[in-house]
Amino acid sequence: MATARTANPTSVMGLNKPANGQLKGQPKPANLQSIPSAAAQQPAGPQKGSNFSLFCTSQDVTSTKGNEFEDYCLKRELLMGIFEMGWEKPSPVQEESIPIALSGRDILARAKNGTGKSGAYLIPLLERIDLKKDHIQAIVMVPTRELALQMSQISIQLSKHLGGVKVMATTGGTNLRDDIMRLDETVHVIIATPGRILDLVKKGVAKVDKTQMMVMDEADKLLSQDFVILIEEIISFLPKDRQILLYSATFPVSVQKFMAKHLKKPYEINLMEELTLKGITQYYAYVTERQKVHCLNTLFSRLQINQSIIFCNSTQRVELLAKKITQLGYSCFYIHAKMMQEYRNRVFHDFRNGLCRNLVCTDLFTRGIDIQAVNVVINFDFPKSAETYLHRIGRSGRFGHLGLAINLITSEDRFNLKGIEEQLVTDIKPIPSSIDKSLYVAEFHSVDPDDDGGDGEAKQKELGAA
Incomplete structure (x- = not known):
């Protein structure tokens, strides 16, 4: 776990599923199309040798x-x-x-x-x-x-x-x-x-x-x-x-x-009457089930992600999606309630310490988990209730930092979307052609890779990978 990427992409690609929830993949060029129902954004990933500092607060x-x-x-x-x-x-x-x-x-x-x-x-x-x-x-x-x-x-x-x-x-x-x-x-x-x-x-x-x-x-x-x-x-x-x-x-x-x-x-x-969703910008992308992985790939390439949490509605879909993300070339961990506790602890610890950019999980991870580096939450599967939605997107925007929540919506989810908007008195907007980085990322500054006792180089490689 010293590095966030593997040297040989063809050897692991998620095909042999590990029990510990830690999948890693090699970055590769992708021929990206626009997100369904939204125009493509320009790539805005961090450069190697840079790290993010989320200073903006709500x-x-x-x-x-x-x-x-x-x-x-x-x-x-x-x-x-x-x-x-x-x-x-x-x-x-x-x-x-x-x-x-x-x-x-x-x-x-x-x-x-x-x-x-x-x-x-x-x-x-x-x-x-x-x-x-x-x-x-x-x-x-x-x-x-x-x-x-x-x-x-x-x-x-x-x-x-x-x-x-x-x-x-x-x-x-x-x-x-x-x-x-x-x-x-x-x-x-x-x-x-x-x-x-x-x-x-x-x-x-x-x-x-x-x-x-x-x-x-x-x-x-x-x-x-x-x-x-x-x-x-x-x-x-x-x-x-x-x-x-x-x-x-x-x-x-x-x-x-x-x-x-x-x-x-x-x-x-x-303190919730006006503050329920402050600091978190919410969008939805209207897609079919078959378009979801392609849409996620586009988001990874276009968004400036520090760390992201991606939610699925079942443990089986968590593992399948984690494998897909790895095959696309992005490092990815996963966590769910059916994993052995020692593996859950390791995944949580390593993700919190920045050894991986993306985490796929079930609602196990929605309760009070505080990882301030998370600035993007993606609902790969849209939740059924407003309460679950609130707790999920609350993983971004921790302690006033700005956050971005993106929901992949199928035709079956449209009534849930409307109901959650009404219950939370919020507006979840269609994803625009270009998302302003200031809505979810503050300025970033260069970091000396030797400042963190030797792990800086590995972390910077990870931060620069997507």
Whole structure:
């Protein structure tokens, strides 16, 4: 995985499918025609030796009250971790959430993906950890393993100067014995998927009777039919005076019912009325099923892509499309729920570190995954619901960076397209003959390939390949 391309294109071309989701191909010239129903754009790929820096931001992270992190009387050591993360000032959801969470009040927060929700709850959570107590003081519930690993990484980075905050991630699909041994030692914060933490609680290994705070990230998913029974059971083991914080971009009826049952006079934060899709430009290309791969090839050659995520509606189509992309000569990873966990972890880690430009996936990857380099999302298969659409395109435009969402629409999708536009009160326009780069890419600058410890050359080759 040191390089993003293979030396011999004929030897791999995706014909022998690897189990680890990492397909690589050799770039080759293509005789491109125009995108169906849209005129061709001029090629605008980055040059070798250049890298992108996405500086432009949208109002969902810039329209703040002007507060500083120092205003919340946080520990100096926690402030050091915050600033080392590169978080200079709180975003709107952090401004609303941090002081209320520090007061101990329940919160129901609705904000767009990528606007700082994780910091909105992790900062007050870590501030309230008492190192003199050796029991579990906070639980963060998330719906996927990838999100659990991501949140634990952020927590560890934020708390590294706090002098001993112990953070543990536990998810299904990993060794239960390792978790049991880990809980023999002190753990202050557990970040978990519902099934695994409930198993540990029932076994008496994870003692949560003194846990003062429970956070539910992507609460709409956690309170869906897949998880809600588990969540209810977990709450039954918590003390009655616990604090519950709910965060999500969408709040269906299930969340309202849960709030009425378990939250005590929650403070409600709603930053979504005008900010749902800010910073993300949305287009559709009207195609037949047989034209989709050709259309995707055209997009790759015309767009200035930093990294892209391409969504399909089934695991089988994910693997087939990843093979096709490789055959077209572009490096490509894929990820879906049926892959072994160790391979999913490797793909996620390598894609996040920029070892590949394109990732094909199912909706596994729509929940809270934060990869700021992603500036283009393509719905190869159009989603059925507005909620899924919102979470998918939210993978671009992270923390106010500009993003581009392109939807490949067949005749069967046209009613879904109209319905999603109406539900989200948004306008998905036909793809134009030329897409203004300023809508989804900021200025780019040259990078010294030796600055990153030796991986720079490989990354620059990858960035210059499409």
